[in-house]
Amino acid sequence: MAGVGTSKEAAIIGAGAWGKVFASLMVQAGTKVSVWARNSRSFQGLDSSCFASTDLHRVLTGQSVLVMALPSAAVRQVASRLALPKDVTVVSLSKGLEAETNLFMADVLADALRIDRSQVVVVSGPNLSAEIAEGQPAGAVAACSDLARAQQVCPLFSTPLFRPYLSTDVIGAEVGGVVKNVIAVAVGAAAGMGYQTNTRSMLITRGLAEMARFGKALGADEATFLGLAGVGDLVATCSSAKSRNFTFGFNMGSGMAREQAFKVSAGVVEGARSAKAVITIARARGIEMPITEAVAKVVFEGGSIADMGEYLMGRSRKMDGVDIKLV
Numbered sequence: 001m002a003g004v005g006t007s008k009e010a011a012i013i014g015a016g017a018w019g020k021v022f023a024s025l026m027v028q029a030g031t032k033v034s035v036w037a038r039n040s041r042s043f044q045g046l047d048s049s050c051f052a053s054t055d056l057h058r059v060l061t062g063q064s065v066l067v068m069a070l071p072s073a074a075v076r077q078v079a080s081r082l083a084l085p086k087d088v089t090v091v092s093l094s095k096g097l098e099a100e101t102n103l104f105m106a107d108v109l110a111d112a113l114r115i116d117r118s119q120v121v122v123v124s125g126p127n128l129s130a131e132i133a134e135g136q137p138a139g140a141v142a143a144c145s146d147l148a149r150a151q152q153v154c155p156l157f158s159t160p161l162f163r164p165y166l167s168t169d170v171i172g173a174e175v176g177g178v179v180k181n182v183i184a185v186a187v188g189a190a191a192g193m194g195y196q197t198n199t200r201s202m203l204i205t206r207g208l209a210e211m212a213r214f215g216k217a218l219g220a221d222e223a224t225f226l227g228l229a230g231v232g233d234l235v236a237t238c239s240s241a242k243s244r245n246f247t248f249g250f251n252m253g254s255g256m257a258r259e260q261a262f263k264v265s266a267g268v269v270e271g272a273r274s275a276k277a278v279i280t281i282a283r284a285r286g287i288e289m290p291i292t293e294a295v296a297k298v299v300f301e302g303g304s305i306a307d308m309g310e311y312l313m314g315r316s317r318k319m320d321g322v323d324i325k326l327v
């Protein structure tokens, strides 16, 4: 089998919230799992069946499947240190853009690991790790331009409670995972400012239109945004206090300073970082993304949270019809 050995075995790079829960899923799927983290403290709470080490060589030896479970900001730095077989299959779990290059993770991985983009399987969907850790059912899209490769790797993490759905729309899966985080910051901010269900639903719906416009311009299949990696993940992330992106926005909306909101976050806030890269691409291509603009203004361009509320709600009162194309 191309890039996936006959034994069920894989290495995971990164033991944060998602890396550890994904490791448990793999163990439940009958996969032998080796996990690398830069610090052994990260292994606290890791499934005891996993082999855990801070030594990359020990974790990677003999592996033909690699799961990257790092924040997007760390992916290139760590990936460029990895020695892997030529036909390795890389499962990418990160939902962010590289800030310096505005590249999506499949491109960063292909570049840093010197592999073909068709060797990267992007797994993205409504996957709040705390709920999956509790054994609640969930699903995700597993997208790869080489469908056979995605099909071969999915059994390594498919369980009765975690269902991967195959797709060839890699850019669509990546756009969904990136943009939903940005929209969740805005919805969280609106919630923190006291806006309730109708307002949040409006932002989620307009956020979906924004995601689809952006994705379509980058070559994604619009249908992807009606699936788990699109509206599925958008709704989960924008509706849950378990989401770091929603909570970051909520804290800012409640009056917390940006630096403090980063400081108190339970983990990486990908949406706050990605807003800059998304809006840079959108502005360059003339893609209208007002919610992302508002988030970028507050997070990177010195705008105040009060301005964000005014900008978002003031704009929505115009009822210009453009943003509700997808409903």
Ligand SMILES: NC(=O)c1ccc[n+]([C@@H]2O[C@H](COP(=O)([O-])OP(=O)(O)OC[C@H]3O[C@@H](n4cnc5c(N)ncnc54)[C@H](O)[C@@H]3O)[C@@H](O)[C@H]2O)c1
Pocket (backbone or CB within 6 Å): 014, 015, 016, 017, 018, 019, 037, 038, 042, 069, 070, 071, 072, 073, 074, 077, 078, 093, 094, 095, 096, 127, 128, 129, 130, 266, 267, 268, 270
């Ligand atoms: N947590 C979730 O529910 C969830 C679900 C789906 C996808 N994701 C995505 O998975 C990715 C990882 O998220 P997470 O929740 O595991 O993050 P996290 O913040 O919980 O953990 C990140 C881990 O990466 C390590 N790390 C950071 N920089 C590093 C570096 N330069 N070198 C080595 N290690 C480094 C940290 O020490 C930490 O252990 C993100 O892109 C996130 O959007 C998360």
Ligand SMILES: O=P(O)(O)OC[C@H](O)CO
Pocket (backbone or CB within 6 Å): 095, 125, 126, 127, 128, 129, 181, 184, 233, 236, 237, 242, 243, 244, 245, 246, 268, 269, 270
């Ligand atoms: O906690 P968040 O906001 O990073 O979201 C986690 C997952 O991406 C939800 O699918």
